[in-house]
Amino acid sequence: xxxxxxxxxxxxxGWIRQHISSGEWRPGDPVPSEAALIERFGVSRMTAHRxxxxxxxxxxxxxxxxxxxxxxxxxxxxxxxxxxDVHEEVVERGHVHTTRVxxxxxxxxxxxxxxxxxxxxxxxxxxxxxxHLENGVAIQYEDRYVNPAAAPLYLQADFTQESPTLHLxxxxxxxxxxxxxxxxxxTEAEAKELGIRRGDPCLAMMRRTVSGANxxxxxxxxxxxxxxxxxxxxxA
Amino acid sequence: xxxxxxxxxxxxxGWIRQHISSGEWRPGDPVPSEAALIERFGVSRMTAHRxxxxxxxxxxxxxxxxxxxxxxxxxxxxxxxxxxDVHEEVVERGHVHTTRVxxxxxxxxxxxxxxxxxxxxxxxxxxxxxxHLENGVAIQYEDRYVNPAAAPLYLQADFTQESPTLHLxxxxxxxxxxxxxxxxxxTEAEAKELGIRRGDPCLAMMRRTVSGANxxxxxxxxxxxxxxxxxxxxxA
DNA sequence: CAGTGGTCTAGACCACCGA
DNA sequence: CGGTGGTCTAGACCACTGG
Numbered sequence: 150x151x152x153x154x155x156x157x158x159x160x161x162x163g164w165i166r167q168h169i170s171s172g173e174w175r176p177g178d179p180v181p182s183e184a185a186l187i188e189r190f191g192v193s194r195m196t197a198h199r200x201x202x203x204x205x206x207x208x209x210x211x212x213x214x215x216x217x218x219x220x221x222x223x224x225x226x227x228x229x230x231x232x233x234d235v236h237e238e239v240v241e242r243g244h245v246h247t248t249r250v251x252x253x254x255x256x257x258x259x260x261x262x263x264x265x266x267x268x269x270x271x272x273x274x275x276x277x278x279x280x281h282l283e284n285g286v287a288i289q290y291e292d293r294y295v296n297p298a299a300a301p302l303y304l305q306a307d308f309t310q311e312s313p314t315l316h317l318x319x320x321x322x323x324x325x326x327x328x329x330x331x332x333x334x335x336t337e338a339e340a341k342e343l344g345i346r347r348g349d350p351c352l353a354m355m356r357r358t359v360s361g362a363n364x365x366x367x368x369x370x371x372x373x374x375x376x377x378x379x380x381x382x383x384x385a
Numbered sequence: 386x387x388x389x390x391x392x393x394x395x396x397x398x399g400w401i402r403q404h405i406s407s408g409e410w411r412p413g414d415p416v417p418s419e420a421a422l423i424e425r426f427g428v429s430r431m432t433a434h435r436x437x438x439x440x441x442x443x444x445x446x447x448x449x450x451x452x453x454x455x456x457x458x459x460x461x462x463x464x465x466x467x468x469x470d471v472h473e474e475v476v477e478r479g480h481v482h483t484t485r486v487x488x489x490x491x492x493x494x495x496x497x498x499x500x501x502x503x504x505x506x507x508x509x510x511x512x513x514x515x516x517h518l519e520n521g522v523a524i525q526y527e528d529r530y531v532n533p534a535a536a537p538l539y540l541q542a543d544f545t546q547e548s549p550t551l552h553l554x555x556x557x558x559x560x561x562x563x564x565x566x567x568x569x570x571x572t573e574a575e576a577k578e579l580g581i582r583r584g585d586p587c588l589a590m591m592r593r594t595v596s597g598a599n600x601x602x603x604x605x606x607x608x609x610x611x612x613x614x615x616x617x618x619x620x621a
Numbered sequence: 622c623a624g625t626g627g628t629c630t631a632g633a634c635c636a637c638c639g640a
Numbered sequence: 641c642g643g644t645g646g647t648c649t650a651g652a653c654c655a656c657t658g659g
Contacts, residue, residue, distance in 0.1 A: 169558075175558070183625080184624080192648080195431070195629095195650090196648060198628090201626085202627090213626080214656050214657075215624080216624095228465070228564070229466070322412050322459060323459040324459070326464070326619045327617070328616065330566065330588070330615040331613075332587050348570075350569055350570050350586035351586065361408035362408070374586070381564060392627080429631065429632090431628095431629070434645075434646080437645085438645095448645065450637050450644070450645045451639075451643080452637080452638055452643095453643085
C-alpha cells in the first residue's frame with residue numbers, strides 16, 4: 150500500500166518529478182508529451198493533462214501550446230511567508246503571551262493616515278498601542294489604526310484577552326493584505342517599551358489589511374532584531 | 386469581449402471569488418455544490434469540479450468529501466515570499482545592475498560552516514564576497530560559501546556577468562531552501578562596502594540551498610535598511 | 622501539415638458524511 | 641440512504657507551433 154493507492158495523476162507527477170529532481174532531465178529538456186504519458190501509463194488524456202498542468206502550476210515545468218512541455222529553467226526560491234497572530238504564535242511555542250496596553254482611543258486622522266485607510270482627512274479613527282511579551286520579554290510593539298466602519302466595537306475589546314489581530318479577524322474577515330518588512334532603529338518610545346537601546350536594530354513590518362469594501366487597519370509592528378526573525382523554507 | 390472568452394472554469398471561479406471577496410459569503414458559509422454549479426452555469430461536472438478544486442488549492446475554499454465546500458477561514462495572512470536573483474530583480478525595475486567582486490577563493494571550513502554544508506570539518510569550500518549595486522548604489526552585500534561538489538566550476542565563473550545565484554541555479558538545480566530574515570547592524574567591512582554607517586540598521590537574510598543530495602550553498606545577504614525592504618501582498 | 626497543449630462533455634465508479 | 645466530493649475515461653473541437 151502507500152504508493153500503490155495513489156491517484157493515477159499523482160503517479161505520473163511523481164514519476165516526472167523524480168526524473169527532474171534526480172537531475173536526469175535538466176532544465177530546458179523536453180518532458181514526455183501527453184500522448185507519450187497516455188501510452189506509458191495507460192491513462193486517459195485528461196489524467197495525463199492534469200498531471201502536467203499541476204506540475205506547471207508548481208513551477209516545475211513550462212508548457213507552450215503547440216510546442217510542448219519542458220523542464221522549467223529556474224526553480225525560483227519561494228516560500229509561503231505566513232504572518233500570524235502573535236498570541237497564537239507564542240502559545241504554540243509553549244510560552245506565555247501577555248499584553249501591555251499603552252493606549253486605546255479615538256483620534257482624527259491626518260492626511261497620510263486617512264489616505265491609507267481610505268477615509269477623508271479628519272475622519273474618526275481608532276488607535277491602539279500595545280506591547281506583546283513572550284514569557285515576560287517584550288517581542289513586539291504594535292501601533293495600529295483601525296477603520297471604525299470595519300470594526301465598530303474595537304474600542305470595547307479587552308486586548309489582554311483578545312489580540313487586536315484576532316478581534317479584527319473575527320469582526321472583519323480578511324480579503325486582502327499587503328506588507329513590507331524593513332530594518333529600522335526604534336523610536337524613543339519603542340525602545341523604552343521594548344527594553345532595548347536606541348541603537349539596537351529592529352525589524353519593522355508595515356501591514357495594511359482590507360476587509361470587503363473597507364480598509365480595515367494599518368499597523369506598524371516593531372520587533373527587536375535580537376529577539377525575532379522571519380524564517381521559512383521551500384521544497385521542490 | 387475579454388470576459389466573454391474566458392474558459393468556463395474561470396468564469397465559475399470568478400463568480401465564486403466575487404461573492405467571497407465582496408463579503409457576501411462569509412468564512413464558514415457553504416459554497417454551491419458541484420451539482421448546483423452545473424445547473425447554474427450549464428457546464429459539465431469536470432468543469433465545475435476543476436473550478437472548485439483550483440479555488441481550494443488557492444486556499445479560498447475548503448472542501449470535505451461527503452460534506453461539502455465552504456468558504457475558508459482566512460485567519461492568517463500568508464503570501465508567497467519569492468526570493469529572486471538580485472540581477473533579475475534590478476533589471477526588471479528598469480535599472481542597471483553591477484557587481485563588485487571583493488573575494489573569490491577557496492578555504493578550509495570551520496566546524497560550524499562544515500556542519501551547515503554537510504561536510505567534514507576542514508573540507509575545501511569555495512568562498513565569495515560580492516557587493517551588488519543598483520544604478521551605482523550598493524544594495525546588497527553577499528557573503529557566500531559553496532559546496533564544491535554541487536558547483537565544481539564556481540571559482541571559474543565571472544560574477545560580473547553571471548551572479549552567484551544564477552550560476553548555482555544553472556549548475557545545481559534547486560530542490561530545497563530555507564531562510565531567515567533578521568535585523569542587524571553591519572560589520573565594519575559590510576558598512577564600508579555598502580557605504581553606510583556602523584549604526585545604520587540592515588536586513589540580513591541567511592539562506593541555505595540544497596540541490597539533490599548536496600547542500601549547495603550557504604549565504605548571508607545584507608541589505609541596507611534604508612534602501613531595501615521585502616514586500617508582498619495577499620489577495621482573496 | 623502533424624503534433625502539441627487548452628478546454629469541454631457525458632457518463633461512470635468510488636469513498637465519505639450526515640441525517 | 642442521498643448528497644457530496646475524488647477520480648477517471650473516451651472522445652471531441654480548438655488554437656497554436658514548427659517544419
